[in-house]
Amino acid sequence: MTNNFQTNGESRWSRRRFILLTALIATLATIGGVALLMNIFEHRQEGKNPFYRVVELTDETEDPAVWGKNFPLQYDDYKRTVDMVHTRFGGSEAEPRTPTQADPRSFVAQSKIEEDPRLKTMWAGYAFAKDFREERGHAFMLDDQTYTERQQVVKQPGTCMHCHGSVYVPYKKLGGGDLIKGFEIMNQMPYTEARTKVSHPVTCIDCHDPATMQLRITRPGFIEGIRAYKASQGVPNYDVNAMATRQEMRSFVCGQCHVEYYFKGPEKRLVYPWAKGLKVDEIMAYYEEVGFKDWTHAETGAPALKAQHPEFELYNQGIHARSGVSCADCHMPYKREGALKISDHHVNSPLLKLNRSCQTCHKWPEEELKARVETIQERHFKLRNIAMDSLMDLIADLKAAKLANRGDAGFTSAQNFQRKAQFYLDFVEAENSTGFHAPQEAARILGESINFARQGQNALRGQMPTATPAPAAKAASAKPGKPSDTGQKIAKK
């Protein structure tokens, strides 16, 4: 009896346990099922709306914060260009400084001329020998130019604004709706006056059509430069906004500013020297033909040229350009935000996002890819240092010859070799990839630079080259001592 009762109690207990357990499992399964359902629902929602039109954007909407209301993800990335991160050779470090009345910046990038004082010798007599710092992100382009100490040494023209501020809307306003006319008016303003016309560094409207979001070119310098280049390739009347492909545009919008340039004539028109081609030799030949010099070298009297960040030109000589890879493919790679695919608008070094930029095509581990890039850059840097030493030797010899009052043909020839040697060297030095954009071409350019330095020293010893190095002498004599020739391209960063 007692036994029976016990069995009954036990079976009731085990049944209750069974029910409880079932309820628990069913509860957990339901929770799991609903959680999964909600997760799928959320992912679906992410994929539904590419963007909400919160504000109306027009061809006058300059403020990126307004665009950011419609495109918050891109705007968030864009604002991150304030980041200061160092890679092995590029990037910048934040150096604290005490703000002054004249320069309110509380931190700046490290000085390049203090890192390598040979640069001061190369640029002797030119404002770059006064102040030249490592480039920072897009967010700083306007301030860093407004407050550089180069401004204290030379009077700069309004032309500089072309690439240091968002000029599309100001140009159109100045020109009464005509972009090119506005460009011409601002070019002739003093820098300080032009500075009051712009209020932002590069913004959305500089690359995007506000109605369609398609890429478009807004910089007169590039519109005219690429037309001249295409004409040299047998394509007359090239209209970049009508004729370029979407993939080309993904490089062209960057090429609006990351290029070599000079200010032409007294009207200070910004010109990209591409009428003969994009290679360094073709650009040099162009400068020889028009007889241009940036300044007269203080120690040697050579008619010198300053190269400016020719990223677009050097990239075009590399394997990536040849394979149809655009600037944006590596510097603004696609990324996934929820279910949306967007271009990364935090423009910076691909070394900081190897997976999304390199690994899209190169199936190797990130460490391996980084090592490959750094191998190229280290080799480049060694060669660049050799070229720099060669140039220093030539400048020292020329300086001594000048002090000895030499003015013979050998001396003039050596001055012209200096002009070439330092333009070629500066071409890859001012370029911001430490050779990576086109490694072999960069090495060739440095080899040529070393050779020019060698030939210059030979010329001083009376050995004239068999093939005369182009009529650079013309450059020196065409506009002798004209003050307007100097200090024209100081407006770097």
Add this chain to the structure above:
Amino acid sequence: MIGVSVGVGVYTFVYAKGYSYMTNNPASCANCHVMNEQYDGWLKSSHRAVATCNDCHTPPGTIGKYATKASNGFWHSFYFTTGGFHEPIQIGKRNLEITEQSCMKCHSDLTQGISAHSAKGDEGVSCVRCHRSVGHMH
């Protein structure tokens, strides 16, 4: 109680188009967006007319096909739901082997001369290492 649980399960299955994963339709592989690029690439590739996802990414035979689908399906949804996976997505070792074998399904006559000289699992000889764009570039 159990009914609710089953009901939620069935509804989730239908809502997530679970049934589509039983089919051969390549669009279902891009249901969750992560493979959009692969799907878009395949639409433009030379193989789009002759091979769907399953032809290259599952082994021959019904059992092998559905076993692979089940295993990949589970792990793909697991990582997609929990996050924290490598992007761009990369193929795993086992799936790469299946894909390599799939090339042979059609091209073995042509490649006999090559494969005769390589040991099984020889990493040096891989079809997709050179012919990467035939299925989809990325």
